[in-house]
Amino acid sequence: MSTEIKKGKSFPTLVNDFFENGKLFSPVIHDLENRLLDFGLKSKIPSVNIKENGVDFKIELAAPGLEKNDFKIEVEGGLLVISAEKQEEKTDEKENYRRKEFSYNFFKRSFDLPENSVPEKIEAKYENGILKLILPKKEVAPATPKKEIAVL
Numbered sequence: 068m069s070t071e072i073k074k075g076k077s078f079p080t081l082v083n084d085f086f087e088n089g090k091l092f093s094p095v096i097h098d099l100e101n102r103l104l105d106f107g108l109k110s111k112i113p114s115v116n117i118k119e120n121g122v123d124f125k126i127e128l129a130a131p132g133l134e135k136n137d138f139k140i141e142v143e144g145g146l147l148v149i150s151a152e153k154q155e156e157k158t159d160e161k162e163n164y165r166r167k168e169f170s171y172n173f174f175k176r177s178f179d180l181p182e183n184s185v186p187e188k189i190e191a192k193y194e195n196g197i198l199k200l201i202l203p204k205k206e207v208a209p210a211t212p213k214k215e216i217a218v219l
Contacts, residue, residue, distance in 0.1 A: 112174055124184060124202040128176070131196030138198060142186045149198070150175040183207075 116127040130138075130151060137151045152173045159166040180186055184202045191200045 112176065115176065117178075121204075123204055124181065126178070126198075126200040126202070128198040128200075129196065130174070130193075130198050132172070133193070133196075135193040138191070138193065140189075140191055140200070142180065142189065145180050147178045147180050147186075147189070147200075147202075148175065149177075149200075 114129045116125075118125045118127075128149060133151050133153055137153045139148075139150045139152075141148045150173070152171075154169070154171050156167070156169045158168075180202070181204075183205050185205055186202075188203045189200060191198065193199075
């Protein structure tokens with residue numbers, strides 16, 4: 068396909084070439100994760116659900132295969148940072164051979180804290196592959212009723 072601009076079109080066909088010639092799904096781009104797996108490195112961004120109700124925010128982060136000690140949760144400057152790191156090493160020794168394998172898993176997610184949250188009271192619990200965080204909301208003082216003042 069040509070990269071010339073056709074009469075009446077204001078956008079070059081270069082973009083069309085990219086999509087039509089299969090460059091978007093080329094093995095080099097698509098196979099990046101498998102190449103990392105070949106080296107024993109894994110980095111997957113876990114899925115997150117965030118729910119809000121009248122008293123708090125709830126964050127559920129899918130991170131199977133980890134343990135609660137693998138997580139690091141920090142709050143700094145209005146930012147909630149959740150990260151996890153797990154390193155495993157396996158050695159198999161027999162009479163005729165020795166095999167050593169390792170894997171390294173990691174991720175890091177950051178969230179802006181809502182202005183009405185109370186960072187000092189965040190609770191976290193890891194259970195069945197799901198990290199659950201509860202961010203309490205600040206208590207809002209009830210609005211004072213409108214009062215009309217008579218002019219004397």
